Amino acid sequence: MASPVLEARTAAPADKATPPSRRTRASALPEVRWAALSALAFLLALLLDLAGAPAWAWGPLYAVCYAAGGWEPGWAGLQALREKSLDVDLLMVVAAIGAASIGQYLDGGLLIVIFAVSGALEALATRRTADSVRGLLDLAPAKAVRLTGGAEEPVEVADLRIGDTVLVRPGERLPADGTVLDGASDVDQATITGESLPAAKAPGDEVFAGTLNGTGALRVRVDKDAADSVIARIVALVEEASATKAPTQLFIEKIEQRYSVGVVVATLALFAIPLALGADFTGTLLRAMTFMIVASPCAVVLATMPPLLSAIATAGRHGVLVKSAVVMERLGAVDRVALDKTGTLTEGAPRVTRVEGDPEALALAAAAELPSEHPLARAVVAAARARGLTVPEAKDFLSVPGEGVRAVVEGREVRVRRADGEHADTTVEVVVDGARVAVLELADRLRDGAPEAVAALTRLTGTTPTLLTGDNAGAAGRIAEQAGITDVRAGLLPQDKVAAVREWERAGSRVLVVGDGVNDAPALAAAHSGIAMGRAGSDLALETADAVVVRDELATVPAVVALSRRARRLVVQNLVIAGTCIGALVIWDLVGHLPLPLGVAGHEGSTVLVGLNGLRLLRDKAWQKASAGE
Numbered sequence: 001m002a003s004p005v006l007e008a009r010t011a012a013p014a015d016k017a018t019p020p021s022r023r024t025r026a027s028a029l030p031e032v033r034w035a036a037l038s039a040l041a042f043l044l045a046l047l048l049d050l051a052g053a054p055a056w057a058w059g060p061l062y063a064v065c066y067a068a069g070g071w072e073p074g075w076a077g078l079q080a081l082r083e084k085s086l087d088v089d090l091l092m093v094v095a096a097i098g099a100a101s102i103g104q105y106l107d108g109g110l111l112i113v114i115f116a117v118s119g120a121l122e123a124l125a126t127r128r129t130a131d132s133v134r135g136l137l138d139l140a141p142a143k144a145v146r147l148t149g150g151a152e153e154p155v156e157v158a159d160l161r162i163g164d165t166v167l168v169r170p171g172e173r174l175p176a177d178g179t180v181l182d183g184a185s186d187v188d189q190a191t192i193t194g195e196s197l198p199a200a201k202a203p204g205d206e207v208f209a210g211t212l213n214g215t216g217a218l219r220v221r222v223d224k225d226a227a228d229s230v231i232a233r234i235v236a237l238v239e240e241a242s243a244t245k246a247p248t249q250l251f252i253e254k255i256e257q258r259y260s261v262g263v264v265v266a267t268l269a270l271f272a273i274p275l276a277l278g279a280d281f282t283g284t285l286l287r288a289m290t291f292m293i294v295a296s297p298c299a300v301v302l303a304t305m306p307p308l309l310s311a312i313a314t315a316g317r318h319g320v321l322v323k324s325a326v327v328m329e330r331l332g333a334v335d336r337v338a339l340d341k342t343g344t345l346t347e348g349a350p351r352v353t354r355v356e357g358d359p360e361a362l363a364l365a366a367a368a369e370l371p372s373e374h375p376l377a378r379a380v381v382a383a384a385r386a387r388g389l390t391v392p393e394a395k396d397f398l399s400v401p402g403e404g405v406r407a408v409v410e411g412r413e414v415r416v417r418r419a420d421g422e423h424a425d426t427t428v429e430v431v432v433d434g435a436r437v438a439v440l441e442l443a444d445r446l447r448d449g450a451p452e453a454v455a456a457l458t459r460l461t462g463t464t465p466t467l468l469t470g471d472n473a474g475a476a477g478r479i480a481e482q483a484g485i486t487d488v489r490a491g492l493l494p495q496d497k498v499a500a501v502r503e504w505e506r507a508g509s510r511v512l513v514v515g516d517g518v519n520d521a522p523a524l525a526a527a528h529s530g531i532a533m534g535r536a537g538s539d540l541a542l543e544t545a546d547a548v549v550v551r552d553e554l555a556t557v558p559a560v561v562a563l564s565r566r567a568r569r570l571v572v573q574n575l576v577i578a579g580t581c582i583g584a585l586v587i588w589d590l591v592g593h594l595p596l597p598l599g600v601a602g603h604e605g606s607t608v609l610v611g612l613n614g615l616r617l618l619r620d621k622a623w624q625k626a627s628a629g630e
Helices: 004-011 013-017 020-050 057-082 086-100 105-139 232-244 251-276 281-295 300-317 327-330 339-346 362-370 376-388 451-462 471-485 492-508 518-526 539-544 558-592 598-617 620-627
Strands: 141-146 151-156 164-167 178-182 185-188 199-201 218-222 318-323 338-341 346-357 394-400 404-409 412-417 424-433 433-446 466-468 487-489 511-517 529-533 547-549
Touching: 004 339, 020 057, 020 105, 020 558, 057 086, 057 105, 057 318, 086 105, 086 281, 105 327, 105 558, 218 362, 232 466, 281 338, 281 558, 300 318, 300 327, 300 558, 300 598, 300 620, 318 327, 318 362, 327 558, 338 451, 338 492, 339 346, 339 433, 339 511, 346 362, 346 376, 362 376, 362 394, 362 404, 362 424, 362 511, 376 424, 376 433, 404 598, 433 511, 451 471, 451 539, 451 558, 466 471, 466 492, 471 487, 492 511, 492 518, 518 529, 547 558, 558 598, 558 620, 598 620
Parallel strands: 338 466, 338 511, 466 487, 511 529, 529 547
Antiparallel strands: 141 151, 141 164, 164 218, 178 218, 185 199, 318 547, 346 433, 394 404, 404 412, 412 424, 424 433
């Protein structure tokens, strides 16, 4: 069965005319606009109020804040009420209006702004992720060249059928999954397997839709329909994982239904029962209003949000973008980590690590490779320049797919080609006038600080991270050994990574996946939490992940997990403080006579106290402690 996104792509290709970022802004604009208006009105009203301006100047601004930010959650709450469900959104709006009715405009406005901004961010994140999933299908070209009776026929990719033969020219993306019938080339298939180097393809080899052909032309037999290609299955996996992932909530929200019902029932009872027994109307109403104010979840909401938002701000200053308070809370609960190899544990690009033979051969090899755009060629040239070697001029350059390059350098024929045999590293030989003069060893280098980051994650979770990679077992084993990882799973396709994550989560683990490529996106979506490496990460990985390491510093991954755990501890502290204050005020109001000003003061005091306690994580010292694993 085809993915809904794939069906939309083939049915309405005109949708490609609108870039994903532009569609995102248009789709999410109403939520963002209302939240921005509410926040702006609140800030202007607060400034005017603090400056001593008359009420007629700031009063209307508070009204705009309440209306712009409160109408949507209020309306949603009323609709839920029609379905015989009472949620905290409606209670918060009622509490905000109640606070305003007794002059506490600031408190009510702050609650409204928090709810409006969080709702806008959630809607924006959801829409951006959906657009990014759709954009993934643009990796596969819309058209292909089908060979029919020796003639070339341009066709839509959706019209290709199993058994068709297509021509893929140099630099084009492959239109379908299939088998090479003729030709040789190097194909960059990092989007599927995560391999750091292009894979040599010859007749009989498998190729995937959306991968990038190198310098050779290929004739490919189509083996799968577009809806069944690996790239389409990646889209389906991301959609399925995102849809089936357990709904994420701050844990305080998990009791919102019972709490909301309890407050409303108690408020109505405090008003109706005394009236039925002949009590004074004004005094009874004032007492019920006092109860609703002191029992409203203002302090509870602020007990939860400031620590998490402070942690988000601190992480952001140190290069980690955490997308929401829910994500920050969830990161602290992880007890198992899975790491991608290429671009995550490693830098994602090969380097020359050893030159065996004539050192001057490196300069000759660099001269021959200089015109080539192959990643190995760039690595050889960079190595020669880094060693201060002069790269001479080359003539008669020729690149032979699958065999390497050759050129005439200083009157000598120089060939650079892959060495024979299986190696954990890539090796190429330099042949001058028919004689091998040197062997160059190239490898993807481990990121600085990777072993320390792996050790820190092991201490935090109690389990050594697992390496999940599409690369070969030799290369994976070498990198894992350097990083201090013993559990290695190599040669994995995207669905294999998802299967591993789901296996662990069925066993009760909360898995954190760290990756950077398109092939990591389904696992990032399926995991309890996902972190993407941002500098070279694919758009899909960045949008699917819950957090992004902006500067590609792997050491920040354990630091943000530790910071999340500190934030969770502060949330618990704040909830104890808020609960104690609310409980004391409620009991006072129920068994005695709590003056309204004193109730408001106590309520506001507890709110300020938990707010200030949560802001402790804004200090740089909080990040330093998290980086030290405290």
